[in-house]
Amino acid sequence: DGGITQSPKYLFRKEGQNVTLSCEQNLNHDAMYWYRQDPGQGLRLIYYSQIVNDFQKGDIAEGYSVSREKKESFPLTVTSAQKNPTAFYLCASSPRQGRGNIQYFGAGTRLSVL
Amino acid sequence: AQSVTQLDSQVPVFEEAPVELRCNYSSSVSVYLFWYVQYPNQGLQLLLKYLSGSTLVKGINGFEAEFNKSQTSFHLRKPSVHISDTAEYFCAVSLTGGGNKLTFGTGTQLKVEL
Numbered sequence: 001d002g003g004i005t006q007s008p009k010y011l012f013r014k015e016g017q018n019v020t021l022s023c024e025q026n027l028n029h030d031a032m033y034w035y036r037q038d039p040g041q042g043l044r045l046i047y048y049s050q051i052v053n054d055f056q057k058g059d060i061a062e063g064y065s066v067s068r069e070k071k072e073s074f075p076l077t078v079t080s081a082q083k084n085p086t087a088f089y090l091c092a093s094s095p096r097q098g099r100g101n102i103q104y105f106g107a108g109t110r111l112s113v114l
Numbered sequence: 115a116q117s118v119t120q121l122d123s124q125v126p127v128f129e130e131a132p133v134e135l136r137c138n139y140s141s142s143v144s145v146y147l148f149w150y151v152q153y154p155n156q157g158l159q160l161l162l163k164y165l166s167g168s169t170l171v172k173g174i175n176g177f178e179a180e181f182n183k184s185q186t187s188f189h190l191r192k193p194s195v196h197i198s199d200t201a202e203y204f205c206a207v208s209l210t211g212g213g214n215k216l217t218f219g220t221g222t223q224l225k226v227e228l
Contacts, residue, residue, distance in 0.1 A: 004157075031214055040123065042204060042220040043158075058215075090157055094214045100146035101214045102164040107158030 004090050006106035013078065013085060016060050021076045021109045023091035030096030031075035033103065036060060037088040046089075049074055053101050057081050078111065086113050116141035116207050120219035128227055129197055135190040135222045137179075137205030144210040147188040149179055152221075160172045161203075164188065177201070200226045 004025045013019045021031065031050050035043040046106030049068040063082025068074055074093075078085045088110050092103040117140045128132045139145060146165050150158040162173025169181040179190045188205060205219040 006157075024171060033215075040220060042120075042218040043216075044218075047213065048215065089130070092158075096214070100148075100163060100208065100210075100219075102148075102160050102163065103158075103214065105150075105159070107157045110155070 004091060004093055004106035005102055006089075006109050008109060009107070011109055011111045013111060014114050016080045018077055018079050019061075019085075019111070021078070021089055021091075021111070023074045023076065023094045023106060025072055025104075025106075027093055027104060028071070029093035029104070030071070031094045031101075032068070034058075034064070034066065034074070034076045035090045035092065037090060037108075043090065044065075046049040046076065065090075085111055086110060116209060116217050117146060118149065118205050118207055118217055120144035120169065120205055120222050122222050123220070124225065126222045126225045126227060127195055130194050131201075132193050133191065133195050133224065135205075135224065137190065137202050137219060138189045139186050139205075139207050140186065141186075141207065141209065142163060145207045146210060147179075147181060148206040148208075148216065149173065149177070149188070149190050150204045151175075152204065154201075161190070195226050197225070199224060199225050 007022045034046040035046040047066040049055035065077045091106045094101040094103045148163045149161040150178045164181045172178045202221045206216040
């Protein structure tokens, strides 16, 4: 089945620790996105990538880093500089070209601080 | 920059009653409009989208939405809700010339009661 796989489903971070959230897609999509979801705030864009080896900051990139070495993979690292990392993180992908392309979402990773 | 407003954070409704979830947007250029649904602890699933053409858009699960350019609105409606429609609903916009980046509203929690 084609889709987006996020792992792990739950993740705990200790103070001062970097953690990496995995996102893999087998939809052959060019573009991938990371969103952060907090209660009552909707989804906010962290980083996005339109093509391999290229990515741009979204609205709340501070304290996060990404890489896009392969078309199917777009991991997100939550660094120790992110002082309030507790949130639900969603990865999405879409075809790069075309009008109003739909974004397809993974099931999310819930990150908590120990 | 574009923005999306979902004024109702929660909407309680009885089963088999009609429902309308409101969405207003702000943009100086043309936009594409989307409604997504999120069930607890899951990713987002597309309900429907408006790109151009007919202003009444039909989606999955019996939902429909009407694009009103003069009122900059894209309200979601369903004539008769079911208990399984209980979920959070997000309205989103993307610019017609701005790639596939989405700007989300803060969401509306629809709670269907027996």
